Amino acid sequence: SMIVGGLAKMRAKAKQKKQDQGLGIESLDGAMMSFAQGLHQLPQVVAQQLGAAVQLNTQVDSLSFSAEFGYQVCSGDQIWQASQVVLAIPAAQVARLIDDLQPLDAELHSRAQDCLQQVDxxxxxxxxxxxxxxxxxxxxxxxxxxxxxxxxxxxxxxxxxxxxxxxxxxxxxxxxxxxxxxxxxxxxxxxxxxxxxxxxxxxxxxxxxxxxxxxxxxxxxxxxxxPQYKLGHLPKVALVDEALAQFPGLHLRSNWRDGVALGDCVENAYQLAQDIGARPL
Ligand SMILES: Cc1cc2nc3c(=O)[nH]c(=O)nc-3n(C[C@H](O)[C@H](O)[C@H](O)COP(=O)(O)OP(=O)(O)OC[C@H]3O[C@@H](n4cnc5c(N)ncnc54)[C@H](O)[C@@H]3O)c2cc1C
Incomplete structure (x- = not known):
């Protein structure tokens, strides 16, 4: 029931809080927060730590996949090859980029693209x-x-x-x-x-x-x-997941599917990064 679910969520939250306190992490639950120079410090510091790996103003134009070579990500005349790709971009951009993938079920793939285009x-x-x-x-x-x-x-x-x-x-x-x-x-x-x-x-x-x-x-x-999570949004997200499940190492993380709040975006990105980092290369 909703009450049992709610209680389980509260217990999990309390447990996480205790773990965080043990690690010296201060809980910001519900608090208004920013940084001394404003929120833009967050991406700036992350970019600093990643160094040359970050390429700004680089629009990905296409994405393709083959079982032999994995993913090919293209931007202008630059090409990257990767076994894991995270699309952390707006829904309509995902619809565009998955266009070059070769799906087993073309009809399902096309319906997923429609769902992505419809995110308002x-x-x-x-x-x-x-x-x-x-x-x-x-x-x-x-x-x-x-x-x-x-x-x-x-x-x-x-x-x-x-x-x-x-x-x-x-x-x-x-x-x-x-x-x-x-x-x-x-x-x-x-x-x-x-x-x-x-x-x-x-x-x-x-x-x-x-x-x-x-x-x-x-x-x-x-x-x-x-992005508006209107009635029927979650089934659309589920359909997109179903359509893309055949592509190993392709991940979607974005505010149109995993929570709009910045805190959710950071938490989901962190979890995914840990998950991908733990996989064998
Ligand atoms: C005005 C406003 C106020 C908000 N206020 C709050 C608030 O007070 N508290 C709160 O918790 N949340 C707030 N939010 C929500 C929160 O900021 C966003 O949901 C969150 O930042 C979205 O993060 P994201 O990484 O999913 O998407 P984005 O930040 O939109 O990042 C997507 C990135 O993908 C890039 N991109 C797109 N296509 C391509 C491509 N083909 N190739 C390469 N890159 C591409 C874009 O340039 C962009 O940089 C606010 C949002 C807005 C707009």
Whole structure:
């Protein structure tokens, strides 16, 4: 039952926590966390440790497999040969890259590609902006807020990074990070960045007591930001797994199938890396 499953999950979590404590690993369960210079430090440090093995701005164009030579991964005129390949890329990219594989069941393979193409990603823009403290009457004494649908706003939510983390902006300023878009913010995605800025400032002004314009702002827009786990998503993922099971050493790890949260992505990647590392070459 769900209760038994829930209890088992709690017990497993408690056991893991105890093991981590034994290893001196501090649990961040549910905690808001970042790094001194921001989250981008995580990929930067991983890349540093991997050194020359990391090739940036290198789009994989094709992937093929033969029982004799394993996988051939091509990008422009570069070719890599590998026995293990991890596709940690968006679903539509997986659909494209598996096109050159020679499946035993072409019909199943094609259905899997359809499922991958159908994974829906909603667009999101994040807008960081700073205000003088006097411009905001709310004390911002929290991590931020989400705007539920009944508020009928396009803004999804706002974080208060300068309240949560140290050294995010000068002491006399507040830093806000606003998210807009998603399913209900489709209209906002048709606006120009300046219009979107005006919209979020206007939508948040009443809640936070904002006066005037931000001192500076910066927008990042992801047209395909967050994969949506809609009803029927998991059977589609299972079908993709079934179709690709015939290809040994081909792994999929991504936010469209193993959990959207960054913590899930890191944990799943770590487990897979350990699993692959433990295999004989
Ligand atoms: C605006 C926004 C806010 C978020 N906020 C939070 C949050 O507060 N907390 C949280 O836990 N999570 C958050 N998330 C979710 C989380 O950040 C993502 O789910 C996670 O980072 C996705 O990791 P990934 O490695 O699966 O995919 P990605 O980070 O999308 O990586 C996929 C990579 O594959 C590359 N790629 C694609 N095709 C190819 C190809 N053919 N060849 C080579 N490379 C290719 C892409 O360039 C990209 O670098 C947020 C996401 C967004 C968009």
């Amino acid at each position: 990603y909603s667009p999101v823009a994040s807008i960081s902006m700073a205000f003088n403290k006097q411009q905001i009457s709310h004390p911002l004494n929290g991590f931020g807020c989400l705007l539920p649908t009944k508020e009928a706003k396009q803004t999804l939510g706002v974080l208060f990074p300068s309240s949560i983390f140290a050294n995010r902006c000068p002491d006399d300023q507040h830093l806000l990070t606003v998210f807009i878009g998603g399913g209900r913010g489709a209209e906002a995605m048709t606006l120009t960045p300046d219009q979107r800025l005006q919209l979020v400032v206007q939508e948040l002004a009443g809640y936070l007591g904002i006066q005037g314009q931000p001192l500076w702002h910066e927008e990042s827009l992801w047209p395909h930001a967050i």
